[in-house]
Amino acid sequence: MKKHNFNAGPCILPDVALENTAKAVVDLDGTGLSVLTISHRSKEFDAIIEETKALWRELLNIPENYHILFLGGGASLQFCMVPYNLLQKKAAYLDTGTWASKAIKEAKLFGEVEVVASSSDKNYSYIPKGFNIPTDADYFHITTNNTIYGTEIKEDIDCPVTLVADMSSDIMSRPVDIKKYGLIYGGAQKNVGPAGVTFVIIREDILGKVERQIPTMLNYKTHIDKGSMFNTPPCGAIYTMRETLKWLKGIGGVEKINELNKKKAELLYNAIDNSKMFVGTAEKDSRSIMNVCFVMKPDYKEKEAEFLEFAKNAGMVGIKGHRSVGGFRASIYNALPIESVQALVDCMKEFEKQNA
Numbered sequence: 001m002k003k004h005n006f007n008a009g010p011c012i013l014p015d016v017a018l019e020n021t022a023k024a025v026v027d028l029d030g031t032g033l034s035v036l037t038i039s040h041r042s043k044e045f046d047a048i049i050e051e052t053k054a055l056w057r058e059l060l061n062i063p064e065n066y067h068i069l070f071l072g073g074g075a076s077l078q079f080c081m082v083p084y085n086l087l088q089k090k091a092a093y094l095d096t097g098t099w100a101s102k103a104i105k106e107a108k109l110f111g112e113v114e115v116v117a118s119s120s121d122k123n124y125s126y127i128p129k130g131f132n133i134p135t136d137a138d139y140f141h142i143t144t145n146n147t148i149y150g151t152e153i154k155e156d157i158d159c160p161v162t163l164v165a166d167m168s169s170d171i172m173s174r175p176v177d178i179k180k181y182g183l184i185y186g187g188a189q190k191n192v193g194p195a196g197v198t199f200v201i202i203r204e205d206i207l208g209k210v211e212r213q214i215p216t217m218l219n220y221k222t223h224i225d226k227g228s229m230f231n232t233p234p235c236g237a238i239y240t241m242r243e244t245l246k247w248l249k250g251i252g253g254v255e256k257i258n259e260l261n262k263k264k265a266e267l268l269y270n271a272i273d274n275s276k277m278f279v280g281t282a283e284k285d286s287r288s289i290m291n292v293c294f295v296m297k298p299d300y301k302e303k304e305a306e307f308l309e310f311a312k313n314a315g316m317v318g319i320k321g322h323r324s325v326g327g328f329r330a331s332i333y334n335a336l337p338i339e340s341v342q343a344l345v346d347c348m349k350e351f352e353k354q355n356a
């Protein structure tokens with residue numbers, strides 16, 4: 001049976017990226033060696049990492065004065081590296097969910113943290129508006145897409161101080177005005193590759209302003225100076241990232257994928273809004289185009305497990321909601337075809353017909 005992969009991350013990747021990775025794991029371009037066994041200092045790997053960086057630069061239109069780093073440790077390590085490298089006195093954070101809160105917790109280890117606004121009062125179902133960003137903060141940190149709650153900041157905000165963004169779950173889903181940010185980071189395992197590699201886009205002039213000693217591996221300068229090769233990079237994951245970005249470029253880049261993503265989201269949100277049984281959990285103007293969260297209306301609450309089973313039997317994978325929200329979450333990342341969204345919508349309609 002065809003599987004429709006709605007996993008939140010790791011998640012669906014383009015078939016061609018997986019197929020090309022599978023070939024390169026066995027034999028990298030006729031070298032008789034695997035991408036997993038070549039030296040990270042070889043000319044073959046050098047070509048791979050350089051092309052991957054060039055694809056990032058091209059797809060997101062990243063200006064020359066920004067560096068693109070591929071590191072280990074996941075987005076979670078960035079929660080600590082960001083304040084380690086940037087927080088001298090005070091940082092401002094927007095609290096939009098579990099991941100934002102985790103970032104705030106780490107920042108508090110390094111200095112004063114001002115949480116400018118939080119949507120925790122309504123279980124993070126909206127993006128706060130009308131907050132003030134203190135102009136004496138070293139930086140302002142946002143989480144552009146809240147993977148667990150299905151809310152998203154879809155514009156590049158104007159910010160009076162250095163803007164830092166966790167874009168783990170919406171990077172490459174839309175064009176981004178990179179110039180508005182000092183630093184963007186995320187785990188690759190949604191739109192840009194498999195788990196194991198973390199991307200960091202950084203403008204170097206934001207560095208060098210803190211007085212503390214920074215351990216070598218946690219210092220962005222180390223990785224900038226060594227072109228992400230200070231230590232052994234996650235070579236296999238970077239290879240799959242390159243193939244994923246080649247696919248994205250091939251289908252028309254971020255503008256094109258943004259159009260497709262909006263269509264997919266609209267299809268699913270329309271089905272939810274027109275349903276007797278299901279209801280969305282995020283406020284409409286905060287809705288994410290990457291993670292669509294919905295629950296059963298109160299009259300049908302007891303049908304939740306039954307629907308999950310019904311959907312599973314129709315080939316749906318990964319639609320159980322995160323425990324913080326309950327219900328269902330369909331992650332509809334770049335590589336998920338609209339046919340899979342249609343299959344989920346059909347499945348919801350069929351279940352409703354039989355049960356409502």
Ligand code: PMP
Pocket residue numbers: 009073074075076077099143145146147148166167168169186187188
């Ligand atoms: N930030 C966001 C928005 C996420 O969705 C996740 C993971 N789902 C993380 C951070 C943590 O990423 P990692 O597992 O790579 O540390």
